Amino acid sequence: MAYYALVPAAGTGLRMEQTTPKQYLPLAGQPLIWHALRALCSSTVIDRVFVVLAAEDAYWPDQAMANLGPRLHLLRCGGRTRAQSVLNGLRGMALMLGDIAEDWVLVHDAARPCLSGALLEKLVSNVGEDAVGGLLAVPVADTLKRAGALPGKPDDAANRSIGTVPREGLWQAQTPQMFRHGLLLQALSQIDNSRDNTPGNAPTVTDEASAVEALGLAPRLVASSMSNIKVTYPSDLQLAETILNDFQR
Numbered sequence: 001m002a003y004y005a006l007v008p009a010a011g012t013g014l015r016m017e018q019t020t021p022k023q024y025l026p027l028a029g030q031p032l033i034w035h036a037l038r039a040l041c042s043s044t045v046i047d048r049v050f051v052v053l054a055a056e057d058a059y060w061p062d063q064a065m066a067n068l069g070p071r072l073h074l075l076r077c078g079g080r081t082r083a084q085s086v087l088n089g090l091r092g093m094a095l096m097l098g099d100i101a102e103d104w105v106l107v108h109d110a111a112r113p114c115l116s117g118a119l120l121e122k123l124v125s126n127v128g129e130d131a132v133g134g135l136l137a138v139p140v141a142d143t144l145k146r147a148g149a150l151p152g153k154p155d156d157a158a159n160r161s162i163g164t165v166p167r168e169g170l171w172q173a174q175t176p177q178m179f180r181h182g183l184l185l186q187a188l189s190q191i192d193n194s195r196d197n198t199p200g201n202a203p204t205v206t207d208e209a210s211a212v213e214a215l216g217l218a219p220r221l222v223a224s225s226m227s228n229i230k231v232t233y234p235s236d237l238q239l240a241e242t243i244l245n246d247f248q249r
């Protein structure tokens with residue numbers, strides 16, 4: 001049984017409001033993506049690490065990545081959505097490795113630089129014998145508000161609370177999300193990946209677990225840490241640096 005990591009890194013980071021894709025922004029002395037790759041490449045559990053880049057990616061810093069070792073493989077097959085990038089990556093892995101349907105694939109966002117070895121090992125130990133697969137996640141601890149405008153009051157809808165969403169049973173999904181290659185390939189292949197991130201045309205699925213749930217299966221939720229943040233908005237970069245520096249990843 002092999003364990004492979006697949007790192008979608010073909011996004012443009014629009015919400016970071018930078019010209020450089022966020023996975024290549026400097027963070028604690030390295031490109032942001034380096035930190036997630038170091039956690040995966042230094043794990044004794046992971047056999048190989050595949051990174052999905054945009055076909056036209058001209059940012060990949062060969063020199064900075066050289067110290068990550070020989071288990072790192074680039075797949076220049078990014079798609080218009082994260083789901084498409086992951087699906088293309090799964091196909092690329094099979095072309096390289098042959099029949100890996102029963103092997104595990106841990107999909108981890110390049111934009112999550114603070115993954116610790118302990119959380120990675122916790123996921124694998126909790127899910128490695130599971131019939132479906134699973135993901136790191138954290139139970140929602142805050143009260144959740146729905147933004148909008150009250151009927152007949154076209155107020156500043158973006159910043160108005162028009163209701164509260166019950167948080168019982170709600171978890172915030174993170175990555176890695178861990179599924180057998182064959183199951184995940186089947187699940188994502190059945191999703192309509194023609195939709196993209198343009199306003200009003202949100203992608204059908206935003207994580208691997210959604211596609212597996214659409215098969216009628218229930219992935220295992222493994223309690224994670226709020227330190228495993230996704231760098232999405234400009235303020236997240238400083239938070240990630242604090243986590244990396246203070247938690248001695």
Ligand SMILES: Nc1ccn([C@@H]2O[C@H](COP(=O)(O)OP(=O)(O)OP(=O)(O)O)[C@@H](O)[C@H]2O)c(=O)n1
Pocket residue numbers: 007008009010011012013014015016022023052078079080081082083085086109110111112197230231232
């Ligand atoms: N077409 C895409 C879109 C996203 N990703 C990757 O999926 C991860 C999580 O996606 P997100 O945080 O949304 O990154 P971006 O899509 O780059 O950000 P934004 O939505 O702000 O543009 C990132 O590592 C990103 O590089 C990808 O491989 N291919």
Ligand SMILES: C[C@](O)(CO)[C@H](O)COP(=O)(O)O
Pocket residue numbers: 082109172173174175206207208230232
């Ligand atoms: C996969 C993920 O990180 C789980 O929370 C999230 O869905 C990615 O969303 P994004 O909009 O592609 O960053």
